[in-house]
Amino acid sequence: MTKNKETCDVCIIGSGSGGAVVAKELAEQGMSIVVLEAGKRFDPLRNYISSAKPDWEISSWQHAKQFRVEALHKVTFENEFTHRPAEVHGVGGGTIRYLAYAIRMLPDDFRIYTVDGVGKDWPISYEDLVPYYRKVELDLGVSGLSGDPWTPLVDPYPNPPFKFSYANKIIKRGCDKLGIKLWPTPMARLSKPFDGRPHCIQCGRCSAGCMTKAKSSMDVTYITKAEATNNVSIQSEAIATRIRVDKSGKPTGVIYYDNNGVEHEQKAKIIVVSAGAVQSPRLLLNSHSNQYPNGLANSSGLIGKYFMQHTGLSASGIFEDRIDSFRGFFGGATSQDYAKTLPNSTFARGWIHELHAGIKGPVQTAQAIDGWGANLKKQMKYFFGHIAGVATVGEQLPYEKNSITLDPKIKDDYGMPVPRINFQFFENDRLMAKAMEKNIHDILDAAGAVRIINSTIKPGAAPHNMGTCRMGNNPTSSVLNSFCQAHDVPNLFVIDSSCFVTSGTANPSLTIHAIAARASEYIIKEATALNL
Amino acid sequence: MTNKTTRRQFIKVSALGIIGAGATVSIGASIVLPPDMDLPNPYPQIPKENVQIPDYHDNVVFFDEHQYKLVATLAALIIPTDDTPGATEARVADFIDEKVAASKREQKAYKRGLNWLDSFSVQAYGTGNSFLSLDILKQIELLRSIDEARAMRYRKVSGYFQRLKLKFDKIWDNHFGVGNKSTFFAKVRRDVIHAFYSHPASWEGIGYFGPPQPEGYPDFSDPPSSHLYTGKIRLIRNTTCQICHHEVKHPTGGLIAHNCKTCHRPHSPWPYDKNRFHLENHVEVVFPTPNRKWKDG
Numbered sequence A: 001m002t003k004n005k006e007t008c009d010v011c012i013i014g015s016g017s018g019g020a021v022v023a024k025e026l027a028e029q030g031m032s033i034v035v036l037e038a039g040k041r042f043d044p045l046r047n048y049i050s051s052a053k054p055d056w057e058i059s060s061w062q063h064a065k066q067f068r069v070e071a072l073h074k075v076t077f078e079n080e081f082t083h084r085p086a087e088v089h090g091v092g093g094g095t096i097r098y099l100a101y102a103i104r105m106l107p108d109d110f111r112i113y114t115v116d117g118v119g120k121d122w123p124i125s126y127e128d129l130v131p132y133y134r135k136v137e138l139d140l141g142v143s144g145l146s147g148d149p150w151t152p153l154v155d156p157y158p159n160p161p162f163k164f165s166y167a168n169k170i171i172k173r174g175c176d177k178l179g180i181k182l183w184p185t186p187m188a189r190l191s192k193p194f195d196g197r198p199h200c201i202q203c204g205r206c207s208a209g210c211m212t213k214a215k216s217s218m219d220v221t222y223i224t225k226a227e228a229t230n231n232v233s234i235q236s237e238a239i240a241t242r243i244r245v246d247k248s249g250k251p252t253g254v255i256y257y258d259n260n261g262v263e264h265e266q267k268a269k270i271i272v273v274s275a276g277a278v279q280s281p282r283l284l285l286n287s288h289s290n291q292y293p294n295g296l297a298n299s300s301g302l303i304g305k306y307f308m309q310h311t312g313l314s315a316s317g318i319f320e321d322r323i324d325s326f327r328g329f330f331g332g333a334t335s336q337d338y339a340k341t342l343p344n345s346t347f348a349r350g351w352i353h354e355l356h357a358g359i360k361g362p363v364q365t366a367q368a369i370d371g372w373g374a375n376l377k378k379q380m381k382y383f384f385g386h387i388a389g390v391a392t393v394g395e396q397l398p399y400e401k402n403s404i405t406l407d408p409k410i411k412d413d414y415g416m417p418v419p420r421i422n423f424q425f426f427e428n429d430r431l432m433a434k435a436m437e438k439n440i441h442d443i444l445d446a447a448g449a450v451r452i453i454n455s456t457i458k459p460g461a462a463p464h465n466m467g468t469c470r471m472g473n474n475p476t477s478s479v480l481n482s483f484c485q486a487h488d489v490p491n492l493f494v495i496d497s498s499c500f501v502t503s504g505t506a507n508p509s510l511t512i513h514a515i516a517a518r519a520s521e522y523i524i525k526e527a528t529a530l531n532l
Numbered sequence B: 001m002t003n004k005t006t007r008r009q010f011i012k013v014s015a016l017g018i019i020g021a022g023a024t025v026s027i028g029a030s031i032v033l034p035p036d037m038d039l040p041n042p043y044p045q046i047p048k049e050n051v052q053i054p055d056y057h058d059n060v061v062f063f064d065e066h067q068y069k070l071v072a073t074l075a076a077l078i079i080p081t082d083d084t085p086g087a088t089e090a091r092v093a094d095f096i097d098e099k100v101a102a103s104k105r106e107q108k109a110y111k112r113g114l115n116w117l118d119s120f121s122v123q124a125y126g127t128g129n130s131f132l133s134l135d136i137l138k139q140i141e142l143l144r145s146i147d148e149a150r151a152m153r154y155r156k157v158s159g160y161f162q163r164l165k166l167k168f169d170k171i172w173d174n175h176f177g178v179g180n181k182s183t184f185f186a187k188v189r190r191d192v193i194h195a196f197y198s199h200p201a202s203w204e205g206i207g208y209f210g211p212p213q214p215e216g217y218p219d220f221s222d223p224p225s226s227h228l229y230t231g232k233i234r235l236i237r238n239t240t241c242q243i244c245h246h247e248v249k250h251p252t253g254g255l256i257a258h259n260c261k262t263c264h265r266p267h268s269p270w271p272y273d274k275n276r277f278h279l280e281n282h283v284e285v286v287f288p289t290p291n292r293k294w295k296d297g
Helices: A017-028 A056-067 A112-116 A126-140 A166-178 A223-230 A275-286 A362-367 A374-383 A427-447 A509-528 B003-019 B066-080 B094-102 B104-125 B136-153 B158-177 B178-182 B182-197 B200-206 B274-281
Strands: A003-015 A033-036 A233-235 A239-245 A251-258 A263-273 A307-309 A311-318 A331-334 A350-357 A389-396 A403-411 A417-422 A449-454 A465-467 A492-494
Touching: A003 A251, A003 A427, A017 A033, A017 A126, A017 A223, A017 A233, A017 A263, A017 A509, A033 A263, A056 A362, A126 A509, A166 A331, A166 A350, A166 A389, A166 A427, A223 A233, A239 A263, A239 A275, A263 A275, A263 A331, A263 A509, A275 A403, A275 A417, A275 A465, A311 A427, A362 A374, A362 B182, A362 B200, A374 B200, A389 A427, A427 A449, A492 A509, B066 B094, B066 B104, B066 B136, B066 B182, B094 B104, B094 B182, B104 B182, B136 B182
Parallel strands: A003 A033, A003 A263, A033 A233, A263 A492
Antiparallel strands: A239 A251, A251 A263, A307 A465, A311 A389, A311 A449, A331 A350, A350 A389, A403 A417
């Protein structure tokens, strides 16, 4: 094993929604930072697949493999196979492929126990996060319209909102009939040139990685700014396997493997884990030692517990008139009318509506049609360009049973146990899914769909992993304090979606950024006071 | 009962017999269907004329002449030519040939599958009746029965024991290699769809006007304008790279990301910020676009 001689101030594991923000905020204060990222470093122009070729659909499916690190891909399942939680490896993390929804969580999402008597309250409130939401929105150049009916008034967004796409306007007819209010979704995508990046051209290929840098993913925003300070060194293809602690039980460094399989140790004064809600708990559990036999910072025994995923459901309607819904991006209009426990409902909490363009390219549409021969061609004429859809993202309550643990037998290439997933839907989720399905059908019917292609609810439909290292004020019932600092170990922070206490309904990225900005401020304050 | 029905039924039975050879005990029970019952698959209409297939040529990498003709025939049956272009015009067989040549696994699957198709044809229609020598009605009849048999074997079932049995069948099929055969037609169908709908020839028929990049969809909020595009695929500016003046040949006539002759790095032809990429890629070279200087911010 080679040791990196220099001790850095902060070592950040993971460069996604959490890690990138922390890297930038701390580097600007002059701290020396090393970021360890398991995935590769991508140049948007050279590495992201161009969708300018006729076979763009097939080639982009093949190309998606580059966002996966095989050594980290293996997981096992406690019960029967459900799904592999989505993860994106690469500098920028999940934001490389995200759809750039920048929705704030609602005030009630932070206190669902008080409001509905389910789950648990967050140790922070919406008001605590407001200044950080604002800061992040300005940094990302969020395009949106303030004054929506659900969140308390937001200051004007830095960029104007996107228009509703034509497919959204079709679905809006249905929403209007049912009295569901729609609002332009705040998007971390540029409607105007901003910060040296061009505006979005509505190609709709966000999930393949944005070549033009119009999508404010971490690699073109926070990582670029962090590197401009010259205080940050980003080690890509560095797979962290465990955190080392000294005799007094204080974490001193991170052990990682580079792409040649050579083991290194990066010593650091402060360690920030932002590897996502699956890999973060795994890393902490794998870092067990004599002082921490159950895993680092795991005196509460709650690391890995309360794993949550949004219950996603989407359906597409086929309309008589041509819509050409392949134009434009996924989403564009959102309703948070149902993002609360509705009166007379049989289940707790709710969901948000996200209008989308349905099935898109010709290959994808043809795949969705059965049969062959002249009939297939005829049906393609009838289907293609006539599809528009609605997706719902529902809140899943935290359940202790849904968890990430370590597999007792199976190990990865580096000899570390792989994550073992125990995930299932419970009664509340199933009831909500049924209601969601009915609601989507109502909307599509009211919008005038002649036929509905429905997707059934299945785990992993909305690729948002959350929970597993929850925040809280009480060290026995939580892993982290409200600043994402481990209760047991003061110089260890877990800053990513793992810290979520409940899942909310909003897409989690913006909230992770805001929490990370808040935690960074705390780290700076504590480090200056020499408390860490 | 007409002759036609009984023969279809017979072929269906033999298709099942081959696919599920020895796999299940209850195979006799599962194939008893009322003769007129059709599965909910929309089945092909018969094209009026015979299928036209392209000639074998020197650029074919993997298939031999017989295999190439088989694949081309299958493609032409799956996507027939009518008033709009079909698989033959889109040169689907060439696309599949390229794809198959690149992967050993695909080669094995195609070799096995095509052999099986011929042998099955002989089994169904008698000696000397290889698939290519059949007339078009018989070809379609054969494919239909294969497709129906597959749909029956892998149909959606309810009930714990039925699901368990299906799981067992799938494992058995995969383990003993019949899985490749039973799903071969489905695989060919998928490959043909991939090839056909990613070829510009197909877009005319469905009113699609090309890939989403590089232009994007500035009109995404307006009512559809595809009627303007049907019959002609939109052309994207010109065929010379604005940056290195390198000729780019592309079926859509558009510019695609390509390797620059000057710097041997990929360029992309985004029209509005080409200067930026130009600056990134060639720091020392000066380009003849003085009027539109890209500014930061």
